[in-house]
Amino acid sequence: MRYLPHNDADRQAMLSAIGARSIDELFQVIPEAVRLKDLLDLPLHKSELEVDRIFRDYARQNIPAAEHAFFVGCGAYRHHIPATVDYIIQRGEFLTAYTPYQPEIAQGTLQYLFEFQTQAANLLGCDVANASMYDGSTACGEAILMARRITRGRNKAIVSGGLHAHYRAVSKTMMKYSDKDLVCFDPSPDDPEGDLARLLDAIDDATSCVVIQTPDMFGHLHDLRPIAEAVHAKGALLVAVVTEIVSLGAVMSPGEMGADIVVAEGQGLGNGLNFGGPYLGLFGTRQKYVRQMPGRLAGETTDADGKRGFVLTLSTREQHIRREKATSNICTNSGLCALAFTVHMTLLGEAGLRKLATLNHKRAVTLKNALETLPGVEVLNSRFFNEISVRLNQPAAPLLEKLAQRKILAGVPASRLYPDDADMKNILILAATETVHDQDIDKLISALSEEL
């Protein structure tokens, strides 16, 4: 077996050093009755060539985004990733390192985490950001729990209808076995303002936080300033959620608009679609709440010679020290995804990010204008970034299947996220990133005009 260095002579020599007659002897601690005698009923080992072939077969049965006119978004976005990003994350010193518990030989990881935290904080408009979470959805749940810790005694979290359906479901799961109360509003794709107004009415003295996504699941952008004011007036916190991180190159950050905790899905920078994971949760907040924040943190310090360096810090919040009193049970972050993010961000710089964001917005404006020319299509957005929703004159899901046959992946039918909501049946959510060509939009419009 190519990954195992020993030959039988090595094994024999080691066994005699140990004083064991056989390897089996080392497993005698396992009760006889359950000790396996035979190999399990699975295929035997395979060569690299054979394994490679098997995975090509799996891959062949999928249709990659690049081979389609591609408008699928809704929480995961296809952006062009510079070749440099993938080269760097495959360097063995990054790829095969562990969590940097020995800082003298892990400054590579620690320094990029510190740089990542700074980029994330600046992007989200927060004082501080952590070294990443599993993904945006779990970060959202953790933010609600954190708000609860800060506003001791307040148990109610109010969730806007525009929050991604999966984020809402994950948050519900995370609150399930606590005494926390999650009040979720129904999605209202045609009425983003009404969604927020209902939210404001629901805030009371038991409210710990209000959770709002912008751009929301249907692509609507929200001005958080009036909401932040109203939330703060009641002594509650505003949790803002961003699922398309590139939007922050064009749109005012949630922090600037008054959000107290900002969580985001960072996949859009540096990380591919990967059928849903691994992704990258970003988590930022105000300085004064740092100790209530979950997840790892890299901090600056000096070594014994006075040289600047970085360490994991404030770890007394974490499970390996606090055990049952920890802020969260999280152990792992998304280190390598954070590296991909920070490398991509460094390549872009502010100038590049702003341009990339503008380009995305331009594509979406082009798409919207084109869709509005079609009969049977009603565009629901007036204020958006790179994603819009339309109400069709027929159910979206079957139409999508037809379009897929024509090499167009036209978006996400809202019914996939809300299968029981009849109002969602005809709604289609379409994203247009910089990877969408003008020809792709032409192709979509001409196909739609034939199918509708």
Next chain:
Amino acid sequence: MVMNRQGRPTSVETVPTDQRPDTTSGHRGLVHEEALIFEIGDNAHTGVDLEDIGTFETSLGGLERKEPINLPGLSEPQTVRHYTRLSQKNYGIDSGFFPLGSCTMKHNPRLNEKVARLPGLADIHPLQPESTVQGALQLMEDLAHWLMTLTGMPAVSLSPKAGAHGELCGIMAIRAALEARGDARKVILVPDSAHGTNPATAAFCGYAVKSIPATKAGHVNVAAVKAALGPDVAGIMLTNPNTCGLFERDIIEIADAVHEAGGLFYCDGANFNAIVGRVLPGDLGIDAMHLNLHKTFSTPHGGGGPGSGPVVFSEALAPYAPLPYVVRTKDGLHLREHPEKDDASFGRLVAFHGQMGMYVRALAYMLSHGSDGLRQVADDAVLNANYILSELKDFMTPAFEGRCMHEALFDDRFLKGTGVTTLDFAKAMIDEGFHPMTMYFPLVVQGAMLIEPTETESKATLDQFIASMRALAAAAKDGDTHRFLGAPFYAPWKRLDETKAARQPVLKWSPPAAQEAAE
């Protein structure tokens, strides 16, 4: 003669090495100082070329971002150099021996990386129509089959994003199952040798944690478990092999006792590498167990993630597993993403469908090894650990008598009176070119040193390591404390001041002007 004036001296002159000059640049040969991107880049530079945009009518509705964001950019060559230099300050499995106990730092095959990047697996969207991702669903189903077969368990959830997330998944299923039968139990038993994630997880799920002491031999105290069981106990979280590197031989008795008392049995599968192909957790009475794909199944640790922690379930818990999961219908494979009528699932744990990129890598690892290779993995991992234990037991102090499974645990008794601590010893190992072992864990052992070699280390590497450890132990006993207290001498950094970092946390870079203003 014709003089060739290109000649230059090629013999070496001896210069005393203790007279090393300071360099003018601060770099030292191949060891480069590298500033932060905020100090070498600026907001105007960029390393990407994007098409020109021209003017168009925007629809941002007055929410344009106007203030500077402060994100420095670097050109592509500068970027490559920055991160290459940072990488050279890191120790990975590729660099050398990494015996970090409880973390299973084994070789990460590059084939896994290659196949995970096939466009048909990497460039697919989680919400594409199912008809366009049948290969991905098939892969998930096949991975599930391998995990169920290797554990002898009838169900698996692939959702969890890491080991601790898997624990959450398992304990939530336990609570859902208990509530479904109207049983509001309040307590989870956790041995005091457990990973910190265990009690944190139990608390997260609303349970009180009751600690179970270890025996003098490093096992869970069965009598204490039995004494603690009762109508209020929801279950137990047990690691097997445990964090002392020992197989809990009374596990079946414990499982029976827990079940008899109406509780359920969660097993932390972090150390599955030691027993894969040798025993089926399903035969041990387990109800749920997570598997760290980034430990046993070689997906890279990546400097702290991403991980992946699928959970296998018994028949009793399977109905409560989270959504989504793959089901086979007459039209092909289908993802069940929403609860259907009478569905008992406790809900959704993550957006989308989990860590697909990790599934690909783990399955490539499993297919490469096959059932024969995986059994060999456990055999060699246990052989290597016992070899280290037997070769070091006379030089250091093993925490417990007898053989171990996949990791060898020592305590700090051999350092008593030397003035050298476990931490100092670990730092001296850095100078020897090794990554230190896990230290001060498990908590049940004084000054613990937990050494897990894994199966992918050669005998030559182990012999080198053993020689160094013997020499260090001897040096400590001989009073050569300088070597330890000042260590590491040969790492790019000396010991870092963690107190300073925690007392005045600096968690992001700010411009020098702002730093001064703050002081």
Next chain:
Amino acid sequence: MTRTYYSEDHEWITVNEDEGTVGITEYAQSQLGDVVFVELPEVGAVLSKGDDAAVVESVKAASELYAPVTGEVTAVNHSVVEEPSLVNTAPMDDGWFFTLKLTDPSELDEMMDEEAYEAYVKDLG
């Protein structure tokens, strides 16, 4: 007339009539190592004997300080929050945590005096 009492959990309380000042002992600070963070109770909080009253953190450990007796918190020492190293340098003095108005001074009878505490610590090794 002030007197100082010690608990087995290494808290001290110096009492003057029904007002007590609480902190951690020299032994406790030496065991904790460099203190990096202190969290204090709120003024007005009513604590029962044995309640979690404050948190002391070093780099690798977080410890709870328990209320040595029952009472209401009357003042807290903001200096130790701003400068946690005071707990290391002056645990019995400038590194105090909070003051309490005692509800039941008889609870002090169960505590140790300096001599008894010193013997107790010596036994711990």
